[in-house]
Amino acid sequence: MTTLVPRKPYTDDELKQLYPDGLSLQFVQVLMRHGERTPVSSRFQNAGLQPFWPYCASVRQMKTAIMAHGGELGDAPFSTLEWKRRLETFGENDKPVTATGPNGQVDDVCDMGALTDTGRQSTFRLGQRLRHLYVDRLHFLPATIRSTDFLYLRSTPVPRALESMQQAFSALYPPTAREPDETGQYPAPVIMTRAPGDETLFPNDSLCxxxxxxxxxxxxxxxxxxxxxxxxxxxxxxxxxxxxxxxxxxxxxxxxxxxxxxxxxxxxxxxxxxxxxxxxxxxxxxxxxxxxxxxxxxxxYKENREYRTLGIGGLMGDVVGRMMESVEHQDDGKEAVKFGLSGCHDTTLAGVLASLGAFETNAWPPFTSHIAIELFREEPRGTAGRGSWWGGLFSRASTPSIGRKPMTVLSAAEKAKLDGYYVRMRYNDEPVTIPGCRMRGNHLEGDETFCTLTAFKTIVDKYTPQNWKAECRMNLNTPTNPKAEPEPAGY
Known part of the structure; x- marks a missing residue:
């Protein structure tokens, strides 16, 4: 319920079974819950629990980008202001006082819902495990990098999610695995974020x-x-x-x-x-x-299609859309993104699994849990003329990709592009099975955890919103009726 205890690394035999001959790993998307944190609000002080906890050494080493001098806007060089943060709270008669930890500590004091030192350690170790699997064992990702264009890094706007993703990335590609470019600089990785009103990386009940x-x-x-x-x-x-x-x-x-x-x-x-x-x-x-x-x-998510559409359907549409970007780039010879890492929350992970009928447990996702969504290709062909993934992604931003077109409207030629592709999901390093993928023809022969991309997309299409913001405003004040006939997930 609390801290994830990772399973041991896969043995050679397990690795051969999980990544069989004849299938080539093409694209991986990892959704990771943030690491250990403080409570989101203060509770049970009557039981002796202090409201402020001294587990955040990072607040001694805060850094902020500032303009180094007053120049023309856009031309002024930036420097870094180093500072340390202390918290202030209410004292007697509302007098402002410095927040302290259980033993009177004024430094290292965490805010509510903050990623703690323990959480930083656990998410860093997750990054190490991802490197061990995808770099050292599978040789899917390069050992050293000069650019992060092949990565899709994303986070919700919640600081603990962003910081956890950054910790994991820093272990996936530590400084020793980064090479400088021609200018001697290591390009800063691009991290995608959204405005709160556009956020679908967690169930957004505040805006929907x-x-x-x-x-x-x-x-x-x-x-x-x-x-x-x-x-x-x-x-x-x-x-x-x-x-x-x-x-x-x-x-x-x-x-x-x-x-x-x-x-x-x-x-x-x-x-x-x-x-x-x-x-x-x-x-x-x-x-x-x-x-x-x-x-x-x-x-x-398990019982109601509208619930999964509005709660997690936007994210799942993005997940499938990025898979289709990968498939389309394989065909056009351009370089495709190979690995995605997103900092998110427990409600994200359970929502994703439950929306696919694959969360058959009463166990709450522990801190630093993760889902790896892997795309495989049968009998991969070579590629030529590799271009820029970022350029390809944004140059087509105004033209809907196959990933956002339902299977029901795809042409025969578009559907054929999905042939030979499979999707497999691992939750905390254990493969999960989607009910609809058990059907004949919907999985790799002999292994139901490998869902055909056609079947996976067909299932997700059924709860992918076409206009999430508009659908969030539909049916307001109409019966929600959770006792109605269930609409089972995963089919």
Missing amino acids: RRFAELSRAFAQRAADKWNDTDDMAYLSAELGKWMPDGARVAVDSRPRLSGVMDTVNATNAHGPQTKLPKEFYDPRVKEILEKVGVDEWFSG
């Missing part, structure tokens, strides 16, 4: 009003389902004395059950200075928190 309505409906269904059960009574018996004003623990209590789980997760991942009483770590408490939390947050 219809998705917010659906989320509330499924949350209320979970409250109706679980609040009066023996499981919730057990949580109240164990944790109720720490709830504000003696309130019982419930899906919709204050704090909500998901908020209780958030604080338990964060404290469980860190040191003894920031621990809750032992009953919070009771194994049965853990099991119930996760089971109910998964039902509240992710059952909508």
Whole structure:
């Protein structure tokens, strides 16, 4: 529930089975949850938990780009301002005071929801594991690089997601694996971000009003389902004395059950200075928190097409679109992006898997979990005349690619481009199977985890929005009806 314990590296035999002869790896997209963090808000101070935690040494080494002197705009050279950050909070009678850690620390103090030193270490180690697999073992990525044009780096605007992705990248390609260009400089990697109103790398209930309505409906269904059960009574018996004003623990209590789980997760991942009483770590408490939390947050993706369309369909459309960019570049002889790395969240990973019918677990995604979405090609042909992927991507920005055209409208020639391609997903290094890919003709013979690209795209097309922002404004104030006949995911 808290910190991911990675499986051991694949053995040679496992590697041969996972990456069989006759299939050539073409493109990999990794969606990674951020590393360990502090709680997103302060809770359970009555249980002795300090609101501010001293686990963020990075705030001693902050750097900001500044203009070195007052020149003409656009011409002024930039320098770096180095500074360290301290937090200020309310004191007695609202007097401003410096926030301190459990032992009075004023430095290294984390903000709410901040990536901690532990989180930086775990995401760096994820980058090392990615390098070990894709560089050292498979030789899919180059050992040293002079440019990052073959990479697609992306993050949500949440700092812990961006910093986690940067940590992983810095281990995937450490300074010793980067070569300077002709000018002696190493080009800065391009990292793509979006404005909050355009963000689909996590379920955006803040900006998508219809998705917010659906989320509330499924949350209320979970409250109706679980609040009066023996499981919730057990949580109240164990944790109720720490709830504000003696309130019982419930899906919709204050704090909500998901908020209780958030604080338990964060404290469980860190040191003894920031621990809750032992009953919070009771194994049965853990099991119930996760089971109910998964039902509240992710059952909508499994059961309701509109839910998965608005919650995660935009991202999945992007994932397939980038695969099609790779396929089309293979055919036109231009250099294709080979590897994507995106910093995101637990709700992203579970949303992706659940929307494909592949999240059959009650376990909440641990910190630094990841999904690797791999595109393979059967009997790959050589390429010639390699060009720029970035130039190809943006030069065609005004012309919809195959990836955004549903399979139902593709021509026979366009459909033929998908022949011989397969998609395989690994969640925390374990392959997952999509239900619709089990059908005859939809997978590699002998291995249902390898879905044909045609089948994968057909499944994703069914919940890819054509205009996400417009669809977020549709059906407002109409029945959400989570008890209606389910629309199963993964087909």
